[in-house]
Amino acid sequence: MNALLAPMRRYRKEAALAVTGTVGEVVMEVFLPFIMAYIIDEGVEAGNLTAVLVYGAAMLVMAALSLGFGMMAGYFSAKASIGYGCALREKIFDKVQTYSFANIDRFSTAGLVTRMTTDVTNVQMASQMLMRIAVRSPIMLISSLVAGMAISLDLSPVFFAAIIFLATALGVIVVFSTRIFNVVFDAYDDLNASVQENVAAIRVVKAFVREAYENEKFRAAADKLYRLFVRAEGLVALNNPVMMLAVYGCIIALSWLGAQLVVGSSMTTGELTSLFSYVMQILMSLMMLSMIVVMLTMSLASGRRIAEALDEQPDIANPAEAACSVADGSIDFDHVGFAYAHGDGEDVLQDIDLHIASGETIGIIGGTGSGKSSLVSLVSRLYDATEGTVRVGGLDVRAYDLETLRDAVAVVLQKNVLFSGTVAENLRWGAPDATDEELWAACDAAQASEFLRQLPEGLEARVERGGVNFSGGQKQRLCIARALLKRPKVLILDDSTSAVDTATDARIRAAFDTLIPGTTKIIIAQRISSVEHADRIVVMDGGRIDGVGAHEELLATNDIYRSVAASQAEGTGDFDIAAPSAAQD
Incomplete structure (x- = not known):
């Protein structure tokens, strides 16, 4: 985590401003249903146009402040996350420059390319979501829940039932989808390796008319990635229907129970309307939290891969008291x-x-x-x-x-x-x-x-x-x-x-x-x-x-050298053909 978070320290100011903007945006949105309740109860139902105008103006001010805070949060979160991604790529690239050939062999070129592209992009997106949605959703969830309970404690069981149902369903979806996402990045490595190898050796591919073979190899790698993503995204796509089921179920329950309280004069129409708004805010917050969990799971898999590259210790490093001059070429x-x-x-x-x-x-x-x-x-x-x-x-x-x-x-x-x-x-x-x-x-x-x-x-x-x-x-x-x-x-x-x-x-x-x-x-x-x-x-x-000496000496004493010299003098072969006893690949 230290390796991953270190580049973000450059953008602490932007991250703090993004979080501040998000909190301000949430606070304004939480108060809007309260004001709406006053407009309905003290303005519309009482026939008081002045109250409608006053409370309406207050809502406009809060909406404008919410918009301003939202723009502030969006700008600074984008600046911090993009800067973080750039700094993280630079850090990985700098680290790779210290690798020995053995270190590079361990990761493979394609694996390092995936880490600096796809993996960093995932971590970058996650950092932006953490500054925005991960701050917004918990605050919105808790604030809306408290506000709803303050309006009607009798209807709070409806909130908790919806929360438990949605959290359980989304939790199951997240667990199964993240297992698949953990495998996706290995498939990315295979895909990048196929592209890199093909482009680097494109002249050989064309010379041997192997385009069809290479296309099929790439198609197989792309198809594997496609199938993994379809499985994972298919599970994640269940978020929306589950969310809608919870929302409409909650609205029906509130309508039924709330209507009885309104008829019994235990609740006003404005308060019931506010409750509908708070229910939507609560459930949407849960929905966003589930999206964060999925994104964080993907980014954690990417983060682990990035951390592997950053934590890798070069097999070859400078000694404590290194010599800084070479005497001669011996x-x-x-x-x-x-x-x-x-x-x-x-x-x-x-x-x-x-x-x-x-x-x-x-x-x-x-x-x-x-x-x-x-x-x-x-x-x-x-x-x-x-x-x-x-x-x-x-x-x-x-x-x-x-x-x-x-x-x-x-x-x-x-x-x-x-x-x-x-x-x-x-x-x-x-x-x-x-x-x-x-x-x-x-x-x-x-x-x-x-x-x-x-x-x-x-x-x-x-x-x-x-x-x-x-x-x-x-x-x-x-x-x-x-x-x-x-x-x-x-x-x-x-x-x-x-x-x-x-x-x-x-x-x-x-x-x-x-x-x-x-x-x-x-x-x-x-x-x-x-x-x-x-x-x-x-x-x-x-x-x-097998032998060391001058040309004439080796011709007289070394069988391998003599055999090669004879074959090349006759123009009949190269070293490997003339010396079959040499180790072959």
């Missing part, structure tokens, strides 16, 4: 083991013992699932090793300030990501203050200048979301240029030249020696040609190191 893996926290529990890496000198160029090659990407993800603490120690610059990576460590390590991932904006804005992720000359120098080194200079806008060329208006090879080269601008102590290329031709790949590697000569370079690749000039090459197989 990397040491001391008998490292690693398993994904939300995987199948099996070790992805086993007993990795590898020592890399600062400024050395290391190639890593291996079959699919051999642990290449997992290994380099430990260098910048995207994950933490489950066994052994990883050191950068002679210091355990867990001893560094995260920003310091990650600023010293530039990673170009296998899946290249560009953000919407301009080319220059994307490149300046690597160096926010870089000049245009520095941007062009990085593009020259990454072999991106050639196609950029052909664009009329050059560095100001527009990048669509995800970089869809650039080819795979162009995106790879832009991402390499972005990494080079960081002037990192360690540069990791995770199969990030797979979409460029061999000649371009060679020119990029040659540029590294000129632009970042002292940087430690780790190159993960499937092509032998991408790593054969490295100082040393690491051959991985099944999460273990």
